[in-house]
Amino acid sequence: MSADELLQQLEEQRAAFLALEQRVHDALKQEKQDAEGNDACPGTPNLAAIGRQSTVSIAEPLRKATSGIASLMQTGSALSVDSDDEDDESYYVQTPLPKRTLAEDKLREYLRTYDWSPAGQKILENIIHNGRLKHPVLFHKPSRANDKAHYAHYEVFDVSTDGSPLSITGDDEESISKSAGFWNAFREVNQDEEKSTTVGRIIVAQEPSPIIFGALHFAMNEHFDMDEIYRHLVESEITSAFPHRAFDEDPRRQRTFTFCFEYFTIIGDERKPMPWQSSDKQVGESQSHIPLTRCSSVVALALLGDPIKKVRNTSRRTNAKTKHGQVYDPFSPWIVLNVQACPDWESSADVHDSSKHYVNGPEAFLQTVLMEFRDARRRYEEIYRRITKLITPPPDFIFDEELRDRRLFEDSNFTFTRGYFWAHQTLGSINDSIKAMIDAYEDTFTEEVWEGKHKTLWPLMDEEMPRNDHFRRKAYLLRKELEREMRKLRTQIEENNARRGEIRDLRDQLFSGTSVLESRKSVELAEITILQGHNVKLLTLVNIFFLPLTFVTSVFGMTNMPTEPHFWPFGITMVCVCVPFLLLIGSLNTTKGYEFWKTRCKALFKTIGWFIRFMSGFLGRRKDRKKAAKEAEAAAAAAAEKHTETTEDPEDTAYREFPFERTNTVLSNFDELGDVSTPGIEMEKESSSGQGDGESQNGARPKKGWWHTGPLRGIHRRMQGHNRLDSQTRVTQVV
Incomplete structure (x- = not known):
């Protein structure tokens, strides 16, 4: 066990001990007041005021007894306070969920006739347009994997009156597919009277297939605005929460609370993002980038009980259609829906188990939100490690000159420049996403919400009720966990900024080294150009030497010239033509000679111009x-x-x-x-x-x-x- 886990367990035990000590103190004080009121001697304090009396029954050998600290040490639950409170069913929701059963024929008709939103059409494109609805069986068989059922993970938990979630596995996966088993698990509610009453339900769908998206829309659209949830999944947004909607026109939104997560993750091995997700087109990892994809998740809570009060809309907008809003009891029957679209293997699958006891729907909702924050942080930490590995030289960098040169000078494909630019911008986008997460948490869960004093978000009407006090104490532990995650996320931002600074330094060094290399190559090319100029000059001089000779020979080679074998005319002509021409060329090759002829030529041209003007x-x-x-x-x-x-x-x-x-x-x-x-x-x-x-x-x-x-x-x-x-x-x- 790590040091953080030990500190976390110690803090939980300390909180449980302080809560138990306070309750004992209150019980002793109440006992003393009762004794003084009855004019009797104080006796042994009545520990019934603490909660449920701690006794060890022979008929119930498996029930946890003794103090809350012992319960914490035995169960190791992060959210349990003491065993007495866990066993008292009066602290939990007692109103059952409405009975309901759904048929597959109704699902087929719903998928065919519903007016789907643009986001729903993108998600269900394979179901609506490929003729799947005409097939006699909607759900694939176990051997078929074209619906990505082998990548998906489904969980359905029914929470009874004691707050413990019971996993519903559905039918055997060997006979039917995961999708069909998941459909059979959540299509019925409170239909088996032999089982315990269900007061809450938790539905988790990780990487669901298109048919499951349609089935969830059919089953949950009565309680949630599923079009809104699917829109949050499809559209690129920032992490945001929608808790304060008591004055919304849609009654479903008045009773629901939605937290939408939007971040990035590395595409897992053998995983493929959904068609409507933004992802890297190049799936394989290279030296300049890591395949990333957009990751979206929605956690929604619906309170299905009757409203406990009305609140007046104090908005200054004159066109507000809803003048009064509905506030629902946090201890109403509830449903928590968690839909994840993250094509990797990092999603947590053990968040909800029978060791936990959820007081009400808000606690299960907060526990699911906490799980999403942990998964997001874990994904961002993995991206940070992979980027660090991408930009960090190998261990042999210190000893291998070739590796140093490869890191110092850019290649023809600009590999390191591409990698540094991608890593720098990616870490910046991750920081923006983390800041949006922190802002969404801090703006939503204020001090009033944690104390149960908010007017519309989970208000606790009677603060003196034991179950309200129990809920506040469990919410306090959840708050500590969430704040710990916020601190870790802020630490991740600092690490990302430090890594971005290192990337900038590496990029500047790469640019500097490459610039020096290019400058040296430019000097070398200039030297080569100068040598080529000298060669051209030499070749020109040779051509100039033969040019007058060619002229003389061409003149004497004409057919109308004398044919007598006397060469002295040819020699005299050659000397008279070649010698002045060569002297002129030699003079022009010197600086003084060039300046001399330049001055004389200017004077000659000026005289010619004057003569033309004169004439x-x-x-x-x-x-x-x-x-x-x-x-x-x-x-x-x-x-x-x-x-x-x-x-x-x-x-x-x-x-x-x-x-x-x-x-x-x-x-x-x-x-x-x-x-x-x-x-x-x-x-x-x-x-x-x-x-x-x-x-x-x-x-x-x-x-x-x-x-x-x-x-x-x-x-x-x-x-x-x-x-x-x-x-x-x-x-x-x-x-």
Whole structure:
């Protein structure tokens, strides 16, 4: 036995001892008060007030006697308080469940005619669409395993008036299948009068087959909202509880309490998730991931008794349809339904046994919820161990250099990067799931619920009743167990966070090592590229050496060349072509030579550009001069015509007779008609119209054009003189 189990047993014994001591103290106090009231001497305390009197009967040799601590040590039950309380049937539910029996024909008709919800259609797809309902037998034979019956686990416990659960095994599994035996076990309630009365029933279905899903819906839909339960199983949600529904419109929800678990688990060997479950497509385990699947479970409690009181709906919503809610007695007849969809081998199968005594339905419900928390924690611990094994190097890592290099540098498939990323994100999702579990527990089971003072959730109307006190003490032990699981889950979160930090460090080291390796490879590739460049350069030089030779040989190889056998022309040509070309190439291969030829080429290209601009401007000026001459001729003709229209005098006649003497007069008249000079002359005027020593009117030196620089200055001046002379000549001719 481990240390935790010993501490747990010691704590339970201590709680039982303290409870028994308190009751003895209360009994002695009550006995003293009764003696003083009767004015009599106090005698031996009446231990009947403690509960049921502890006696050892010969007729009942198997009944546990003596104190509660002895009972704890003998039975080892985690939830028993003392044997006297366990044997007192007044502490347990006494109202039996309603009698009921279900037929297979009714089940077939129900499966065919019920309006299934989307979640129900997904779960029962194989039953509804594959023609199974037309088969004369709904449940498979034992030899058939296509309904996954060999993976499923079913349990039905009938709880009698003494609180002990009795397992109903149904028929022999060798003659019928598990599904048929499970159906026969829960389809009847209180039909055998020879057996003890059933006040409560616990139904556990782990990995049920589709036909069992349909049978459970048919049998339990009267007490539970099975569409809601199946929706919680199918849809991806977080762990949540739905206990406070006294004001719901559906009467079934008013009397039921549901706790939905949602987490992850490793796909078990030879197990396969259901079609509607989210799971890893790659079932086999690899170096970068572990096959996981979504795991869902629902624990629901239904109280079938009559309501004990009404509560007013104090919601501020004006459209609330339910003004008053129903509150049910926690000691009513009850049913606990537990449906699990976890494709692994980790589910607990020994939670409910005859050693336990359930006071009422809430205790059995809490015990089942405790089992689910333990299973979830155990599954998460297994995932944590597998992830740790996945990312942790093998023991030979310290001594094997090859293993170290494999962990330090990434391979072509990015194996470790994939594994680290998957592990880091998976642990983060697990932490979120665990936090949702803890929040659901703490938000649901508050201090008022544990003390029985909540208005709608399991209220204890008379706190002085012995059975209420007994229930509170057993709930106290369950609360300790649940809080212990919460602490372990919080510890699991801390371990997951620490492992995530380690994974980040490994990932950073992997990235660092891979980056360094890639940098070195880049340098090596650069060196190889440089060597290839040198080889290409050498090959280019060889080609350049043979290029002029090829040119010369091609020229002398033409058919129209002289055929005399004299090689000196060929030699001279080859030297004149090859030597300058090779010298030019050699000069370009040096830095100074390259800069020299670069400067000279730039100057040459600039001169060529200037020459092109000069020629384009010169041609443009010639066109402008011709145009100006035509305009001048037209203006002169117009002026002469105008002059002839005026009155003639002798002087005009003389002028016409002697035209050469009127040149100056015509020129003066021609100046009045406007400037007929060419653009070149205008530019000369503008440039020569400065004040004093060639400065402009504003005092700044005139901007020189490209024609003022270099040896072109004289050419420009001569062209200006020719343009001026040409203009005067044309004017004289016109006159």
